Amino acid sequence: MERIVVVGGSLAAVHAIEALRDGAFTGEIVLVGAERHLPYDRPPLSKEALRGEPMPSPLRDPEWYAEAGIRLELGTAARALDTDARVVILEDDRAISYDGLVIATGAAPRRLSAGNDHVHFLRTVDDAAVLRERLHSAKHVAVIGGGFIGLEVAATVTELGLRSTVVEVAPVPLARDLGDDVGSWLAEFHREHGVELVTGRLAVDVEPVADRYRVWLGDGSAVVADLVVAAVGARPEVDWLRSSGLGIADGVLCDRTLRASAPDVVAAGDVMRWYHPLFDESIRVEHWKNAVDQGRHAAAVLLGSDEPFAPVPYFWSDQFGASLRFVGRAHAADDVQILDRAADRLVVGYGRQGAQIGALCVNAARELAHHRSAILSRAPLSV
Template sequence: MDRIVVVGASLAGVHAAEALRQAGFDRSLTVLGAEPHLPYDRPPLVQASVRQPPAPFDLRPSQWYADHGVTLLLDRVAVGLDGANRYVALSDGGRVEYDGLVIATGSQPKTLDAGAEHVVTLRRLEEASALRHRLSTVRHVAVIGAGCLGLELAAALSRRGCSVTVVEIAPAPLARVLGDEVGTWFRELHERHGVAVRCETLAVAVEKAGRRYRLHLHDGDVIEADLVVGALGRYPPSSG
């Protein structure tokens, strides 16, 4: 095997490349990344969205890839795979041939069916930067989803002085993972710090209303906010 291609400049993708070198693979090794940046760690994106300037969180410095003979093809989206002819098709019309393939494309954020264009997601560095720049004019933020991302973002925004409302379909935050009792503890913790948490509530649509947004709930209630952030979970991507 002379050529291995890793699709996805994610944490898993970089670790796969590192593991291949540690295992003794010394031939051509290429990592494809859809973003123009060096591969970075995504969990700190919440802090990057509220901190100015954000702390750097590259997974490896650029020299690491050179030292280990790893070719980075950044800003290239993989859109197809030809298993018979062994190549990955790229969005720019190019292709990358391989003998061995690792798919580490991660996931895409879920969003609403109605008004998705008005919902901010937080998966990419550009999204964190855009959110950070908007916060100077934001007073009230609605967060859809009370998982780890939603709760962390709500806490960070509250510390920044924003009024925050979190909407969650489950009986308590993180209930599916930690159970109702621990989830209730997290809910009460956030409420003590000024975050409004509405559980057993389904967000159904977002509409623009002048300079603000209206988040419509299944029970007919409407939450008005300067910004709506989606933290509804993730699904496998169709490209990477």
């Protein structure tokens, strides 16, 4: 290979580039990114960035790219991919040919059914900068969506001394991801810290009212706030691939090695789903460590590796000083056991067909290694 193109200014992209150079690839590497910024970390956007701390710094400084001989094409998104001609077409109609391609375009916030013009979404450093400025004049923030990002934003603005209201369609937050028991514990935890939760009701529209905003709910009631943030999940950035012929189904479909359905094309990070042999299912993971590890693994595959990508997934979230850590999977669990529960501590195990597949540890990080080993060995879930 003489030229490898990496599409997406993401965490996965940076680690793919680093692994390519570590793997002795001496050819040309082109990084294509829709944002004008060098790739940066996104987890701080819902926490430190909103609190007024410095915005995330680039993952690598400009000198690193120069020394590694990386050609940067930032501020112009990819518009299409021709896998027959091996060409990436940019929004300005320029075409960049490739011998190998890494797709790492990440995910974008899901939109509401209506009222999007009156809400803030939080995905980029520019989004965070605008939202942080608006928080200076706000007293009450409505957050639509009780997932991890929504709860982190609610916790952050509450710690800033603002009133926060979370609107969640499920009876409790994160029920679909982690189960009703975990959702109930998190709901009580957030209420104790001052967050208002409006659950079991769908946000159907947002409209301006004088200098405030009314969030209309499905039962006809409403929440009125100075600022509205929507955090209702993310969708993989695959629109630019619709005519490429690649297999796509809630992400770029890849095999167990991270190869996509075209020669010399791999994918990494939030944009893709792959077959995971440990869990015997096709999964998509939107978390920091997965992006790092997949970026490096995808690069190795382009350079000749045929190893499957099969780690135990891991992610974390920090809310009101509580450290939430999760290993494995909770999807399709047929056995959920509360292993330890207190006002400030929670340990939950997830099993499927007699074997442990996941564990949530809140303020119990020392137990993670034990549960990870149990998942790898397919040990039975037990108290």
